[in-house]
Amino acid sequence: MLKKIGAFLRKNILLLLFISFFIGILATIIGNKAIEYTSTDEFCASCHVHPHVFASWKLSTHYDNKAGIKVHCVDCHLPPKEHGYLVEKARLGLKDIYGYLTKDSAEFNWEAKRTVEQAPHFTSKASCVKCHANLFPLTLKKEGQDAHLYYSQNEATLECTNCHLNVGHYDPKAKHTSNSEFGKGSGKNQIIYTESTKLEKFASFTEKVPGSTISFNMVAIPGGKFKIGSPQTEPFRRADEGPVKEIVLSPFYMAEVEVSWDEFLVFYGKTKRQGRTSDTKSTGITEVKGAGGAGEVDAVSGPTPPYGQPDQNWGLGSRPAITMRFATAETYCKWLSQVTGKKYRLPTEAEWEYACRAGSQDPYFFKGDPKKYSKDRFWNKIFGADTTNINRYVIYSANSKARTQQPNAVKANPFGLKNMLGNVAEFCSDWYSPDAYTALSDGVKDPKGPASGTERVIRGGSFKSDPAEIRCAARDFTRDVDWMKTDPQIPKSVWWYSDCNMVGFRVVCEVDESSGN
Amino acid sequence: MSESNFSRRKFLTSAATIGAVGAIGVNMLSSCSGPKKTAVALNLPPLLEKAPDGPPIKVGIIGCGGRGSGAMINFLDAGPNLIIYAMGDTFLDNVTACREKLKKEKNMEVADDKVFVGFDAYEKVLDSGVDMVILATPPHFRPLHFEAAVQARKNIFMEKPVAVDPVGIRSVMASAKKAESLGLKIVTGTQRRHQLDYVETYKQIMSGAIGEITSANCYWNQNQLWYRNPQASWSEMEYMIRDWVNWQWLSGDHIVEQHVHNLDVMTWFIGKHPVKAVGFGSRQRRVTGDQYDNFSVDFVYDNGMHMHSMCRQINGTANNNSEFIMGTEGKSNCCNTIWNLQDKEKFAYKYPLDEKGQPMKNVKMNPYVQEHIDLITCIRQNIPINEAEQTAISNMTAIMGRMSAYTGKEVTWDEMMNSDLKLGPTTYVMGKVGIVDKAKVAIPGDANQG
Numbered sequence: 001m002l003k004k005i006g007a008f009l010r011k012n013i014l015l016l017l018f019i020s021f022f023i024g025i026l027a028t029i030i031g032n033k034a035i036e037y038t039s040t041d042e043f044c045a046s047c048h049v050h051p052h053v054f055a056s057w058k059l060s061t062h063y064d065n066k067a068g069i070k071v072h073c074v075d076c077h078l079p080p081k082e083h084g085y086l087v088e089k090a091r092l093g094l095k096d097i098y099g100y101l102t103k104d105s106a107e108f109n110w111e112a113k114r115t116v117e118q119a120p121h122f123t124s125k126a127s128c129v130k131c132h133a134n135l136f137p138l139t140l141k142k143e144g145q146d147a148h149l150y151y152s153q154n155e156a157t158l159e160c161t162n163c164h165l166n167v168g169h170y171d172p173k174a175k176h177t178s179n180s181e182f183g184k185g186s187g188k189n190q191i192i193y194t195e196s197t198k199l200e201k202f203a204s205f206t207e208k209v210p211g212s213t214i215s216f217n218m219v220a221i222p223g224g225k226f227k228i229g230s231p232q233t234e235p236f237r238r239a240d241e242g243p244v245k246e247i248v249l250s251p252f253y254m255a256e257v258e259v260s261w262d263e264f265l266v267f268y269g270k271t272k273r274q275g276r277t278s279d280t281k282s283t284g285i286t287e288v289k290g291a292g293g294a295g296e297v298d299a300v301s302g303p304t305p306p307y308g309q310p311d312q313n314w315g316l317g318s319r320p321a322i323t324m325r326f327a328t329a330e331t332y333c334k335w336l337s338q339v340t341g342k343k344y345r346l347p348t349e350a351e352w353e354y355a356c357r358a359g360s361q362d363p364y365f366f367k368g369d370p371k372k373y374s375k376d377r378f379w380n381k382i383f384g385a386d387t388t389n390i391n392r393y394v395i396y397s398a399n400s401k402a403r404t405q406q407p408n409a410v411k412a413n414p415f416g417l418k419n420m421l422g423n424v425a426e427f428c429s430d431w432y433s434p435d436a437y438t439a440l441s442d443g444v445k446d447p448k449g450p451a452s453g454t455e456r457v458i459r460g461g462s463f464k465s466d467p468a469e470i471r472c473a474a475r476d477f478t479r480d481v482d483w484m485k486t487d488p489q490i491p492k493s494v495w496w497y498s499d500c501n502m503v504g505f506r507v508v509c510e511v512d513e514s515s516g517n
Numbered sequence: 518m519s520e521s522n523f524s525r526r527k528f529l530t531s532a533a534t535i536g537a538v539g540a541i542g543v544n545m546l547s548s549c550s551g552p553k554k555t556a557v558a559l560n561l562p563p564l565l566e567k568a569p570d571g572p573p574i575k576v577g578i579i580g581c582g583g584r585g586s587g588a589m590i591n592f593l594d595a596g597p598n599l600i601i602y603a604m605g606d607t608f609l610d611n612v613t614a615c616r617e618k619l620k621k622e623k624n625m626e627v628a629d630d631k632v633f634v635g636f637d638a639y640e641k642v643l644d645s646g647v648d649m650v651i652l653a654t655p656p657h658f659r660p661l662h663f664e665a666a667v668q669a670r671k672n673i674f675m676e677k678p679v680a681v682d683p684v685g686i687r688s689v690m691a692s693a694k695k696a697e698s699l700g701l702k703i704v705t706g707t708q709r710r711h712q713l714d715y716v717e718t719y720k721q722i723m724s725g726a727i728g729e730i731t732s733a734n735c736y737w738n739q740n741q742l743w744y745r746n747p748q749a750s751w752s753e754m755e756y757m758i759r760d761w762v763n764w765q766w767l768s769g770d771h772i773v774e775q776h777v778h779n780l781d782v783m784t785w786f787i788g789k790h791p792v793k794a795v796g797f798g799s800r801q802r803r804v805t806g807d808q809y810d811n812f813s814v815d816f817v818y819d820n821g822m823h824m825h826s827m828c829r830q831i832n833g834t835a836n837n838n839s840e841f842i843m844g845t846e847g848k849s850n851c852c853n854t855i856w857n858l859q860d861k862e863k864f865a866y867k868y869p870l871d872e873k874g875q876p877m878k879n880v881k882m883n884p885y886v887q888e889h890i891d892l893i894t895c896i897r898q899n900i901p902i903n904e905a906e907q908t909a910i911s912n913m914t915a916i917m918g919r920m921s922a923y924t925g926k927e928v929t930w931d932e933m934m935n936s937d938l939k940l941g942p943t944t945y946v947m948g949k950v951g952i953v954d955k956a957k958v959a960i961p962g963d964a965n966q967g
Contacts, residue, residue: 134698135694136691136694136695136697136698137695137698138667138668138695138699140691140695142688145687145688145691146687146691148691148694149687149690149691149694150934152694153934490687490934490935490937491935491936491937492935
């Protein structure tokens with residue numbers, strides 16, 4: 001039998017070769033057809049049940065442009081052929097089938113997927129530059145030249161989507177330019193306050209910002225003693241949270257909530273400057289000696305217009321103001337002091353932790369165990385955690401929908417302060433140092449932190465944080481270089497962060513020494 | 518046997534290639550596929566003795582002073598079928614003198630309607646039907662003129678320096694990239710890169726003749742340069758432009774205007790720019806303007822290597838215009854000689870012999886002509902050449918040194934790339950500029966406290 005087959009094969013070798021060749025060709029053609037078919041916009045649409053992306057794509061410059069070129073789903077959302085197109089197509093295909101069968105696309109946070117952080121997961125840089133090979137066309141204007149020059153010197157750390165985020169899916173609210181209209185038209189209506197609130201005694205009060213309609217609550221925080229830092233046994237404790245030291249604090253007032261856009265925009269509207277000529281970090285080169293020396297606060301110069309949309313299009317109003325740099329927050333306090341006649345400033349790290357704890361020495365000011373909440377724990381990932389209590393007090397990764405929330409979404413701590421933990425991280429006036437507490441002596445009064453440093457302390461975690469990072473003792477700090485990565489302006493803004501949307505601040509007011517109020 | 522031989526040879530070739538590539542630097546890897554291609558891999562100009570013939574090249578001169586009219590003659594000496602077609606300058610007397618020189622030395626004339634005077638002369642020259650321009654005004658105007666020339670899609674010979682401030686440098690870098698994508702041919706007046714003795718020494722060093730470079734020095738110490746006194750008939754603007762080598766906003770100071778040549782040799786041989794600088798400088802004997810007359814700057818590279826630069830324009834002082842690099846296995850003056858660490862000569866460039874059979878002092882080809890030969894060769898044979906960005910980098914290095922000396926502070930490359938410093942007026946009209954008198958010469962540091 002075998003012999004027969006063998007003989008047949010030998011005889012008809014040419015025929016066999018021809019047949020296999022034909023099958024091969026056919027397979028290739030069918031394969032290519034299949035790839036072509038599964039790469040059409042219609043095919044993508046058949047599973048990707050989120051019709052809004054098609055509408056926004058058709059409104060975008062990648063669908064409607066002068067050249068009349070239509071850019072398809074796979075052109076951006078899959079890497080080019082020579083960058084592993086097929087592998088990525090297969091991987092994403094499997095992922096999509098799994099998602100289609102097991103998940104409800106209506107529950108996805110589509111907006112979060114359109115952020116600078118997440119966009120690179122869905123759009124490869126290689127795809128952008130495959131078509132946009134010439135970054136310096138003759139028509140490129142000065143701003144574009146500066147931005148692309150900056151890109152060409154930092155290619156490793158920048159994505160095209162850092163700046164060109166909404167080019168594939170139109171967003172009517174997106175800004176890709178210096179935003180001189182920002183904050184205009186807010187704060188109109190109602191009574192305009194003519195003077196700030198007079199203090200008769202040391203008690204919580206509502207501050208009125210003269211010349212505006214804005215008021216905000218200040219909570220009287222009694223002086224006292226507390227232990228700063230966390231014990232070695234606290235879950236998720238980091239080394240910079242110790243050694244624990246006892247601290248004595250004088251009474252002070254602290255804002256009930258983080259500075260809102262409404263409050264911030266009064267400052268911005270009254271102090272901002274057009275143009276960018278003075279928006280320059282002093283390199284000691286263009287500095288003019290003698291102009292505006294120490295102590296001169298007569299005219300506080302505030303921020304220049306931001307690049308893009310500082311509120312991330314999440315809305316202004318009573319949402320916490322975000323993305324301002326440390327110096328901006330400090331300038332805000334200086335301005336607020338000037339218009340109210342009180343002494344407003346950023347809290348020290350010790351004041352912040354004391355106010356946050358409000359008498360508690362536990363991980364949180366409410367009852368709760370970080371181990372039971374944290375998604376870092378395998379157990380919690382699989383079985384979920386009972387987060388009822390933390391949800392009452394904190395806006396964090398699990399309940400924030402990847403953005404800041406209104407202050408009234410949470411309950412206050414025992415002092416009456418809201419959002420001390422979560423929502424946005426808050427600037428403290430201290431320089432950050434990992435061993436700052438080592439330098440403190442036990443029983444020290446009103447410490448102000450290290451004398452110098454490179455980054456500032458930020459506390460409280462944010463809407464992005466895991467429960468492990470929003471313990472009362474958890475410390476964090478600014479990353480000035482990373483957080484300015486995208487800003488394509490030359491020089492970069494000294495007022496606004498381009499790559500940090502989770503930092504804001506809260507003001508404290510000093511008790512007037514002469515009156516004691 | 519033959520096969521093993523083959524393998525061995527192949528291995529040796531590969532090893533040599535890897536060695537060469539390593540020395541040349543990773544950024545040139547793409548164009549380097551073997552020892553024979555070294556010249557291409559090293560990004561060297563063609564260096565012919567005469568530009569090949571071809572269709573006529575009509576040139577417009579923008580800036581007809583000393584260097585502009587000099588470059589004009591160098592250009593005409595470079596090869597056949599080259600035409601001076603248009604001229605532009607801020608001042609009539611400069612254009613007139615330039616036309617006379619052209620007539621006298623080359624018996625060539627420029628039509629009356631192709632001669633333009635005033636601050637906007639450059640636009641008219643670019644619009645006059647030229648194929649190429651020579652940009653030779655004071656450097657303050659270069660970024661503007663370069664940008665306009667690139668927009669007009671012209672091939673360009675432009676003099677160093679290419680800008681006087683960081684804003685200008687960034688403009689030139691961006692225009693250079695636009696020019697590159699258009700395939701324009703650009704040469705920038707850093708003629709050492711076209712000088713055969715430098716080039717041969719460079720080749721030796723790139724193939725490892727001194728090992729890894731460990732430190733470097735460069736100098737341009739010379740006598741006082743020229744200056745002009747104000748005249749009653751001149752406005753302040755006219756005076757400053759006629760006295761331009763003494764004014765910061767026009768020349769960038771002499772560390773930029775002149776010393777950029779030596780700093781460019783450093784960029785060329787070291788293959789990268791420094792990351793920071795601390796410099797000294799002062800004004801001792803300069804007669805007019807607001808510049809220093811001496812600088813001494815310590816530049817530091819990303820690997821911690823130091824390069825020291827000195828420049829001075831004072832009579833009766835020790836003169837020196839040269840470069841020096843030290844390596845792990847030898848040292849060189851960059852110009853013609855390489856020694857080993859025991860001072861024994863390893864390489865010496867062989868200059869041509871004179872009638873008496875003695876070696877001459879200079880290379881056969883005048884480098885100021887050679888750079889034009891290279892440009893025209895590249896245009897006529899469509900070989901890519903675009904020196905603008907590399908010159909902008911050397912130029913920025915010089916500006917970084919100047920700013921450090923002026924302020925007394927450490928200045929970093931990143932600060933320079935982010936600086937919005939722009940010198941000079943924003944509009945150009947004959948009249949008051951707001952003259953910076955001698956008292957406004959930069960004074961580094963803070964005043965002593967009583």
